[in-house]
Amino acid sequence: MKLVVDENMPYVQPLFAELGEIVAVDGRHLDAATVADADVLLVRSVTKVNETLLAGAHKLKFVGSATIGTDHVDKAYLASRNIPFSNAPGCNATAVGEYAFIAMLELANRFDTQLKGKTVGIVGAGNTGSALARCLEAYGINTLLCDPLLAKAGDSRRFVSLDELVAGADIVSLHVPLTRDGEHPTWYLFDEQRLETLKPGCWLLNCCRGEVIDNRALIRVKAKRPDIKLVLDVWQGEPNPMLELVPLVEFATPHIAGYSLEGKARGTFMLYQALMAILNRPADKSLVALLPERWNSRLDISSSPDEKALLSLCRFIYDLRDDDEKFRKMLKNPTGFDDMRKNHRHRREFSALTLSNVGGSGVDWLSHLGFSGVGL
Numbered sequence: 001m002k003l004v005v006d007e008n009m010p011y012v013q014p015l016f017a018e019l020g021e022i023v024a025v026d027g028r029h030l031d032a033a034t035v036a037d038a039d040v041l042l043v044r045s046v047t048k049v050n051e052t053l054l055a056g057a058h059k060l061k062f063v064g065s066a067t068i069g070t071d072h073v074d075k076a077y078l079a080s081r082n083i084p085f086s087n088a089p090g091c092n093a094t095a096v097g098e099y100a101f102i103a104m105l106e107l108a109n110r111f112d113t114q115l116k117g118k119t120v121g122i123v124g125a126g127n128t129g130s131a132l133a134r135c136l137e138a139y140g141i142n143t144l145l146c147d148p149l150l151a152k153a154g155d156s157r158r159f160v161s162l163d164e165l166v167a168g169a170d171i172v173s174l175h176v177p178l179t180r181d182g183e184h185p186t187w188y189l190f191d192e193q194r195l196e197t198l199k200p201g202c203w204l205l206n207c208c209r210g211e212v213i214d215n216r217a218l219i220r221v222k223a224k225r226p227d228i229k230l231v232l233d234v235w236q237g238e239p240n241p242m243l244e245l246v247p248l249v250e251f252a253t254p255h256i257a258g259y260s261l262e263g264k265a266r267g268t269f270m271l272y273q274a275l276m277a278i279l280n281r282p283a284d285k286s287l288v289a290l291l292p293e294r295w296n297s298r299l300d301i302s303s304s305p306d307e308k309a310l311l312s313l314c315r316f317i318y319d320l321r322d323d324d325e326k327f328r329k330m331l332k333n334p335t336g337f338d339d340m341r342k343n344h345r346h347r348r349e350f351s352a353l354t355l356s357n358v359g360g361s362g363v364d365w366l367s368h369l370g371f372s373g374v375g376l
């Protein structure tokens with residue numbers, strides 16, 4: 001069996017080697033010839049999976065994407081060829097939620113204000129939006145959720161319309177899939193008109209797909225509205241973001257919000273489970289056995305941290321400033337965006353760090369935030 005696999009997928013050898021020959025490829029430049037005799041194709045978001053790529057791949061038994069998003073996959077085409085497809089819903093949701101939460105703490109620190117007391121609007125309350133909401137609620141932040149599809153499906157949480165969210169939120173964080181059709185398409189959901197209605201001093205974060213914001217309009221609006229502060233992990237036209245947009249952004253990263261070690265590993269593992277089920281073979285390997293141990297030293301805290309101390313704690317896990325600095329330097333190189341993604345040193349999730357409360361009570365919220373705890 002020949003498995004063509006994106007080279008940026010960890011743990012492929014231990015999970016798939018028993019099935020046959022693994023050919024690791026640069027997913028951004030994968031061509032039809034390379035997949036022509038593949039039995040299995042495992043991709044990430046940078047590979048366009050469509051008729052152009054697969055018309056000659058007659059042996060293909062399975063296509064998997066180790067990602068949450070599926071806008072790079074022509075699922076109707078796969079269905080028309082009866083090729084089973086799986087993605088990895090939720091695999092990196094914790095990573096995205098923690099990234100957005102940390103970014104908000106960083107913004108508060110940079111502008112000498114407090115996250116505490118602000119209202120955060122979350123557009124799209126699925127896996128990543130909910131992961132962010134959990135962090136915010138653990139820290140006592142008021143959230144507004146907008147998700148007309150979940151509202152219609154009977155989700156019991158309280159939802160508001162997008163207009164209400166934008167009118168009420170001091171911070172807006174985007175967590176929707178990229179869609180062009182249906183009742184609630186998200187392509188340019190934040191167009192010039194919508195961007196202009198953001199509250200004075202609003203912070204806007206995009207960790208979903210670049211094209212959910214009209215980036216050209218964002219540049220125009222930002223010129224008129226310097227009060228708006230931006231965190232962008234995703235960009236229209238990746239891997240070539242509009243270079244004039246980058247200096248307007250407070251924290252800029254190359255689509256790595258979901259790049260925790262755990263998140264990437266879960267993505268590969270979910271495809272392993274899906275493929276084994278299709279091949280009718282036991283999926284007897286363990287994800288926990290693949291991952292490195294949690295950090296074994298624990299951090300003692302004597303009292304509930306204030307916001308500055310919380311930021312220090314978060315920076316211990318992930319210092320967003322480092323990636324932002326690297327991103328701005330890397331962009332000078334034409335392949336910098338992808339190079340940085342390829343060589344990214346995956347961060348751990350909050351749960352990798354064990355906190356111990358040596359001082360008493362009042363710190364339960366840190367375990368709700370995601371940290372592992374001893375006596376919290």
Ligand SMILES: NC(=O)c1ccc[n+]([C@@H]2O[C@H](COP(=O)([O-])OP(=O)(O)OC[C@H]3O[C@@H](n4cnc5c(N)ncnc54)[C@H](O)[C@@H]3O)[C@@H](O)[C@H]2O)c1
Nearest residue numbers: 068069124126127128147149175176177184207208257258
């Ligand atoms: N930056 C990254 O590294 C990264 C990582 C993971 C996911 N993503 C992107 O984020 C997207 C969301 O991920 P998820 O795990 O939360 O997906 P999800 O499917 O669990 O949740 C998305 C939610 O958005 C809602 N939605 C759809 N259209 C909407 C609209 N017009 N307005 C409001 N809500 C709408 C859906 O009902 C759904 O509940 C993915 O599709 C992917 O494109 C990016």
Ligand SMILES: O=C(O)[C@H](O)[C@H](O)COP(=O)(O)O
Nearest residue numbers: 044045046067068069092258
């Ligand atoms: O949809 C997703 O899961 C994310 O956007 C994913 O983390 C993107 O990473 P990539 O597949 O491009 O490596």
